[in-house]
Structures are given as C-alpha cells and as structure tokens.
Amino acid sequence: MMTRAQVAQAQARAAAQLSAQGIALTPAEQAQIEVADFGLGDLAHTGLQIVVYVNTDRYCAKELLLFPRQTCPEHRHPPVGSDRGKEETFRCRSGQVWLYVEGEPSAQIAAHPPLGSESAYTVFHEITLLPGDQYTIPPNTKHWFQAGDQGAIVSEFSSASRDAYDIFTDPRIRRLPEVMDEAD
Amino acid sequence: MMTRAQVAQAQARAAAQLSAQGIALTPAEQAQIEVADFGLGDLAHTGLQIVVYVNTDRYCAKELLLFPRQTCPEHRHPPVGSDRGKEETFRCRSGQVWLYVEGEPSAQIAAHPPLGSESAYTVFHEITLLPGDQYTIPPNTKHWFQAGDQGAIVSEFSSASRDAYDIFTDPRIRRLPEVMDEAD
Numbered sequence: 001m002m003t004r005a006q007v008a009q010a011q012a013r014a015a016a017q018l019s020a021q022g023i024a025l026t027p028a029e030q031a032q033i034e035v036a037d038f039g040l041g042d043l044a045h046t047g048l049q050i051v052v053y054v055n056t057d058r059y060c061a062k063e064l065l066l067f068p069r070q071t072c073p074e075h076r077h078p079p080v081g082s083d084r085g086k087e088e089t090f091r092c093r094s095g096q097v098w099l100y101v102e103g104e105p106s107a108q109i110a111a112h113p114p115l116g117s118e119s120a121y122t123v124f125h126e127i128t129l130l131p132g133d134q135y136t137i138p139p140n141t142k143h144w145f146q147a148g149d150q151g152a153i154v155s156e157f158s159s160a161s162r163d164a165y166d167i168f169t170d171p172r173i174r175r176l177p178e179v180m181d182e183a184d
Numbered sequence: 185m186m187t188r189a190q191v192a193q194a195q196a197r198a199a200a201q202l203s204a205q206g207i208a209l210t211p212a213e214q215a216q217i218e219v220a221d222f223g224l225g226d227l228a229h230t231g232l233q234i235v236v237y238v239n240t241d242r243y244c245a246k247e248l249l250l251f252p253r254q255t256c257p258e259h260r261h262p263p264v265g266s267d268r269g270k271e272e273t274f275r276c277r278s279g280q281v282w283l284y285v286e287g288e289p290s291a292q293i294a295a296h297p298p299l300g301s302e303s304a305y306t307v308f309h310e311i312t313l314l315p316g317d318q319y320t321i322p323p324n325t326k327h328w329f330q331a332g333d334q335g336a337i338v339s340e341f342s343s344a345s346r347d348a349y350d351i352f353t354d355p356r357i358r359r360l361p362e363v364m365d366e367a368d
Contacts, residue, residue: 021206022205022206022278023277024277024315024316025316026316026317029316053273053275053318053341054273054318054320054341056271056320058242058243058271058343059242059243059244059271059273059341059342059343060243060341061245061273061275061339061341087240087242087243089237089238089243089245091237091238091245093207093208094206131208132208132209132210132213133210134237134238136238136240155245157237157238157243157244157245157341158243159242159243
C-alpha cells in the first residue's frame with residue numbers, strides 16, 4: 001500500500017531518470033507512470049516504475065525504471081488461454097542491472113534479495129546487463145532483477161502483457177498497485 | 185545498389201546519431217546496422233538505417249535512423265500465412281518525422297516525396313511525430329515517412345517482422361539491400 005504522495009514522488013523521480021537519459025515522455029505519459037510496490041509497502045527495496053508505451057494483443061513495449069538497488073521480485077509469465085505466456089526482451093539503456101533466471105546458479109551473485117524476503121528468491125543464474133546489452137526470457141521462466149548503485153533504465157520488448165496473470169514466488173505479493181488517500 | 189564504402193559511411197553516421205542521443209549499441213550491433221537504399225541507388229533521399237534489437241516469431245523491436253529529409257518509401261505489410269500482417273508502433277525519440285497513412289489527405293503536407301518518384305506516393309494523411317509522440321499503424325495499411333531537417337530516431341515496436349513480404353507502391357523497389365564490391 002502506498003500513499004498518493006509516495007506514488008507522485010516515485011513518478012517524479014522516474015521521469016527525471018528518463019529525462020536525464022534524453023528519453024522524452026508526453027505530459028500524459030508522465031502522469032501515468034506506474035509505480036509498483038507489489039503490495040509489500042517497501043518501494044525503495046522491492047519495486048518498479050513502468051512506462052507502458054504500447055500494449056496490443058500482439059506486442060508490448062515499456063520502459064522499466066529502477067532506483068538504485070531496487071528489486072523487481074521473482075515471477076514468471078504463465079500461459080493464458082491460447083497465449084503460450086509472455087516472452088520478453090530486456091535491453092539495458094543506462095545504469096546496470098543484474099538479471100536472474102532459471103539455470104545453473106552462478107557461483108557468486110552481485111545482487112542481494114531484499115532483507116526478509118530471501119525465501120522468495122529461488123533462481124540465481126546471473127546475467128549482467130550494461131547499456132547496449134539485452135537478454136530474452138522465454139515464457140513461463142522464473143526471473144527477478146535488481147539495479148546497480150546508479151539505478152537503471154531497461155527497455156522491455158515483449159509479446160502481449162497481461163500483468164494480472166503473473167505468478168510471483170512470494171505469496172504476499174499483489175501485482176496490481178493499491179493506493180490510499182492521505183486521509184485514509 | 186550501394187558500394188561497401190557507402191554502406192560503411194551510412195552505418196557510421198547512423199551510429200553517431202544514436203550515440204549523440206545516448207543510445208548504446210554493442211560493437212556487433214554497430215557492425216550490423218542495416219542500410220536500405222530500396223534498390224533505387226539514392227540513399228540520401230530514399231533510404232533508411234535500421235538496428236534490429238530483437239525479432240522473434242511474436243514481436244520485434246528496432247531503431248529506425250533517418251538522415252535529414254530522408255524518406256522511407258510507401259509500403260504495406262500484408263497478411264502472411266496465419267499472420268494477419270505486421271502491426272507497428274512508431275515512437276519518435278529525437279528529431280522530427282512526418283508519417284503518412286491511409287485516410288483523409290491532409291490539406292497541406294510538410295514532406296516532399298522524392299523527386300522523380302512522386303507517382304509512388306499515394307497516401308497523404310499526415311501525422312507529425314516529435315520526441316515522445318507515437319502512432320500505431322494497423323496491418324496492411326499503406327504508409328511512408330520522412331524526417332525533418334535534423335533527421336530523426338524512431339523506435340519501432342511491432343509484431344514479427346518479415347521484411348521480404350513488404351509490398352511497395354514503387355515497382356522498382358527491392359527491399360533487401362544489394363551491395364557491390366568496389367572492384368565490381
């Protein structure tokens with residue numbers, strides 16, 4: 001749960017991150033930056049800011065904004081009806097991001113799962129993405145990612161996005177954000 | 185037909201355009217920038233430079249680089265087998281681009297079809313794209329576009345790309361580039 005002020009602050013920070021990288025948004029897009037705390041109420045550690053450019057029934061493009069050391073928690077995109085599950089390509093635009101997917105665990109990993117949530121992180125095959133690097137994640141594959149100390153901008157290109165169907169390893173997570181009014 | 189030197193020069197210019205905008209490519213991507221003169225041998229006027237980030241059977245993402253007043257000629261993406269035809273979203277990143285699609289012709293248009301090729305331009309519904317603006321083109325819809333005086337960078341998000349099936353209005357056009365060795 002976040003307050004409107006927290007959401008607005010994160011939106012402004014994400015917009016500044018894009019602007020510093022020369023990535024232009026319309027005012028309408030800025031106002032609609034999605035701030036996801038995944039229901040854990042600890043945005044600084046577990047969270048993601050998202051600009052959805054387009055999401056049709058065929059393809060989707062987004063910018064993912066990560067603050068320093070912010071983590072997008074482990075999840076997968078399962079088949080939904082005739083859709084075999086979302087396939088997605090992450091391309092690092094600025095900063096640094098460590099991506100973890102299923103496969104041989106790396107001997108040492110650079111990221112740290114958020115404190116208190118360690119049991120919800122189970123895949124440790126590390127891929128380091130610097131600006132210009134990209135990686136494509138097959139459907140229904142567990143993955144999570146964390147930004148380096150400068151944060152990161154990651155472009156996501158994918159098949160259709162149906163976030164409500166994402167399956168998170170952490171049973172406490174709610175994908176769709178809940179915002180409370182200050183007066184609540 | 186282009187010479188290898190012409191291709192290399194256009195690749196270097198396109199890479200510089202991306203770099204100036206803070207868009208990082210790997211060395212391998214730089215070496216593979218596609219230079220399309222559409223077989224007309226007049227790249228400065230009719231041409232396009234393309235970086236393909238990813239092209240799976242489900243989605244595709246590219247950067248389109250246009251030099252000042254360079255034109256991508258009129259074409260459409262027809263259905264291919266079970267694919268209903270490529271659907272694509274153009275998002276302007278820098279510079280300015282005028283996009284023309286089917287529909288009510290605009291009273292005045294800002295772009296000029298390349299001299300001598302006017303008959304191959306038949307749709308004139310104008311959409312102006314500045315940084316942060318985007319437009320989605322339905323499958324099988326004729327379209328063409330031209331950059332403004334500063335050139336343009338346009339991100340293209342789409343369903344799967346099958347360039348060889350594109351249908352151009354100009355019967356002289358060959359989509360897949362032909363390059364000759366200097367000694368030829």
